[in-house]
Amino acid sequence: MDQPATGSVDNETTDQSYADAEARSARLEEELRTDPGAHRMLTGDRPTGPLHLGHYFGTLHNRVRLQDTGIQMFVLVADYQTITDRDSPKSLPQDVDALLADYLAVGIDPERTTIFAHTQITALNQLFLPFLSLVSVAELNRNPTVKDEVNAAGQTAMSGLMFTYPVHQAADILFCKGTVVPVGKDQLPHLEVARVVARRFNRRYSRERRYFPEPAALLSEAPVLLGTDGQKMSKSRGNAIALSATADETSRLLSRAKTDSERRITYDPANRPDVSNLVLLGALCLDRTPESVAEEVGAGGSAALKSLVAEAVNERFRDIRKRRAELIADRGHLRRILAAGNERAREVADATLADVKRLMHTDYPIG
Template identity: 55%
Template sequence: MENNDKMEYGTYEAAVEKSNKLEKDIIANPLNYRVLTGDRPTGKLHIGHLFGSLQNRVRLQGLGVPTFIVIADYQVLTDRNTFEQISQNVKELTIDYLAAGLDPEKGRTVIFPHSHVPELNQLLLPFLTLVSNAELNRNPTVKEEIQASGQKSINAGMYTYPVHQAADILFCKGNVVPVGKDQLPHLELTRTIARRFNERFAGGQIIFPEPQPLLSKATMILGLDGSQKMSKSRNNAIMLSATEDETAQLIKRAKTDSERLITFEPERRPEVANLLNLISLSTGEAPEAIAARIGEGGGGMLKKMLTESLNDYLRPHRERRKQLEADPEYIREVLRHGISQAREIASQTLSEVRKAMNMEI
């Protein structure tokens, strides 16, 4: 697939249309779906994660959709030379998940680290036989990630990254994956692997569903530098674990522009629009209305309003986070329980795979 807009299910616009229909059916029939999503444990999460993905996961959980959240710890090794903090980062991710409202005790959300589910990894070998080197070479997302990593030598783990993700999704027979446009090529390869497995090994029987993309409606949140996506590695993020004073100091450094009159013009004034969007996400008020209220108040008033609204919004999350940090045994129990649930499902799937491939003994 050489173009993000050329997918099996049509153009990007067609994918949006299908995603909208999927959203309606998920609301009507939540138990017909199984969501797989997750993050790499590279550190604590920031407000971009909260507004961009965590809130949507909590929403799906509230609808009653069974949701699996993989903490992709093996994938950290694909483009980073450090591994010393992986275990602690797994715990930090789990704390942020729980503080945001994800609740494994409700029985529909499973949180687990990839490395503790060996049955999942056993899917990699048969899946690798179903894709060609040319297909891996064409994946635009991997090319971008390789370029972003800045590494001169790329290991095979990065090269086969999309196949790892296919195993993550298909081990639990996930049929819905929340994604942004840039992640569609990964999901398309997962759909291809599922279809080829069913055709080659199962005689057309549906062992694996072809997962559908649920496209994110969230506005991309720029970092405080105003030019790139918010990211811890770019040092332009507000972490969910930051204190109110730290948040205020970070926002003071946020980039705006020289115009005093505040207007919401995302194309012409992306830095100002980004801060207005953050206020809007924190308060529910439209960014245009916020801009009109600030008027000639300039960047100083804009930053003051953002500091107050964001700190107010994050206060309950931060309080829950402190409580969870004080109970490390509960965090370990959440992970142990998630691992147990994931392994049980993965074992069942692996049994079906062995039977389809005539490997039973």
């Protein structure tokens, strides 16, 4: 029973539907309202380009909201994972600075949130190896999110690190015993791997007392925000509007956004996904319902819709962009914030690894 699966899919990986995740997310929201201090949240991003509106409405605004409730929050700068599908660039230090500036500009507070970098937390990465023993090649091969990311990056072959990316992400979540991970629908397969790893580790090494919690998804109100080409908004696809974009850049990008030939604007995601995506983006920025935004534009057509959305985006992000410009001008300050977060994360990771070694009987003395 303790051996990892070797071919067939077990119930652990097949009984998770989006409806299950939604129900769990709803229960989690209630728990966070009543006792936020009982949970730890792990989230983060790869420093492979500027964060964009999809990131903001998918996870960033949730991070700030949850931070403000008092939840224990860890935000990862996943610099090691930049090499899953590319070479580590000379620009990496500057890319990390830019990511930190994005985080701080949207309201992530380093006094209340631990911001840390993969490459600086040795104990976290050491968890990766035992966790790999808990999943099968067949299970990893079925992960649709990894395949989508490989295709989006235009790769002809998948690296071993990309293939095992979900297990590395499990180490990210479990090193701090994370219970909450804010994600969109497309990231649920990754999170399910972390749940399986926690479950199997407990079953194999910690039967008497469950050591790792099974993390749950906290689903955002806009799980998938489309880019200007009608596909999922993504840094790798070049179809995103960056948080750092100027007002003119935003207007120009939105003017090229894909729509349709019908003049009257309606909110109908199933039949009019491109138009409805713009309506939704405007509604999110204005804190209104998509239906009310569509009704306001009415027969004004795509040009009027794009104008409304551009104005809404630029107004919503005006202060964030101003704050970001101030932050990126002081890189020393950004590095000091990251160093402090790394130290806090190191303490947590060292304690978790010590426990894992004890439970796995690999903490025996030498000499």
